[in-house]
Amino acid sequence: MNAHDSERMHGVLESLGYAPVDDRDAADLIVFNTCTIRGSADARFMGNLGEARRIKRERPDTVVAVGGCWAQSQKQNVFTEFPFVDIAFGPGEINRLGEFLARERIAPVGAFTLDGRFSGELPSHRQRPHQAWVQISVGCNCVCSYCIVPFVRGRERSRPLDEVIAEVEAQAADGVVEVTLLGQNVNSYGRDLSADTRVTFAQMLAAVSAVEGISRVRYMSPHPKDIRDDVIIAHRDIPEVCEHIHLPAQAGSSRILKAMRRTYDRDRYLALVRRIRAQLPDIALTTDLIVGFPGETEEDFAETLSLVAEVGYDGAYTFIYSPRPNTQAGDSMEDDVPPEVKGERIARLIEAVHASARQRLGRHVGTTQEVLVEGPSRTNDKLLSGRTRHNVTVNFAGTAPVSACVRVVIEGASSHTLAGRMADVAAPVGA
DSSP states (O other): OHHHHHHHHHHHHHHTTOOOOSOGGGOSEEEEEEOOSSHHHHHHHHHHHHHHHHHHHHOTTOEEEEEEHHHHHHTTHHHHHOTTOOEEEOGGGGGGHHHHHHHTTTSOEEEOOSSOOOGGGSOOOOSSTTEEEEEOEEOOOOOOTTOOHHHHHOSOEEOOHHHHHHHHHHHHHTTOOEEEEEOTTGGGTTTTSOTTTOOOHHHHHHHHHTSTTOOEEEEEOOOGGGOOHHHHHHHHHOTTBOSEEEOOOBOSOHHHHHHHTOSOOHHHHHHHHHHHHHHOTTOEEEEEEEEOOTTOOHHHHHHHHHHHHHHTOSEEEEEEOOOOTTSHHHHHSOOOSOHHHHHHHHHHHHHHHHHHHHHHHHTTTTSEEEEEEEEEOSSOTTSEEEEETTSOEEEEESOOOTTOEEEEEEEEEOSSEEEEEETTSOOOTTO
16 A cells, blocks of 8 residues: 555656656655554664754755655654654645645645545556556554554545546556455445445446456455455456455454454464365465464463464464554553564464465466566566566566466476566476
């Protein structure tokens, strides 16, 4: 979602005549789009904001703007604690960035409502011309005890289906072939819409997939409690819906899941995994896992490790718990797992995830996969790079333009990537 918001900010600024510069010291305008979901994000931002303070001191006419979730969490405190900041705005106010820049010369500008326009309606500067983020909802109605998202992005609001389809059609006309639908909880999409406009998330997947020119549809992120059989069937029956589901577990211990207020326990989560794999045996499942939540014992952590082994994840985002303000856990639970214990556990968890991913990705070796070309490989400019429908990066030999879908013979696998060659490229002699 933050990457999508950044592309919209970039698009708005370009429409106002701004152009990016490589050197921050040369900028007339410095805009930060911030995250605050973990303490590490705040710490990184503080370092960057310190650099902006130096630039503002050396060049007072430089405009410093701070947007996004951290700004929303701090609101007017931004100006009292960081008086060199000229503009501060939350994620619901991106559409007013041009207005803020016009008003900044009069006085510092701050805006932090949670019911502004969807940023999906704004101009966008896409990182990859053939791939696009598509915002279908904002905010979240869940009350996970560790999560600051409802505080900084508000209650869930769904975007009408006709607006979403109009945006996807425009993107397809502009060369987009893969879209990723975005929401804090995409599976609850539409429940807040009026009866005459309400559709389910599965119906949304079908409608987006039907747009001419779109060959791949992904989404981020679902909540396990809201995944229904119609979404699983959509993965099975709609060719454009990719063979990948991100299924955030957060923990493997039912006791910790209850403290997190996740509304499911370990058995219910595993039952969902079994339902998914019964219909989609080759599906790629990825997840989010938190280590060191308040009260986590070694036994609780062992259950997270065993969950990784039992599910067999294709990958996972792993995090060390950090207290967030305006959350139940941050405000009323003691952060009682020592830092050294958190560090040791995260290392063990990463090792377990890598072992699971290596085994899972290994099943692709010897197969031929459809790969959407994204450009040269970051590690070897003689190779191309792209992603399979399972959302796995492949570095491969061959020649093809960006945005082409090519057939790649998979010849090797690690815990993160696959390696191979295009099907019409001869194997090396002796291979």
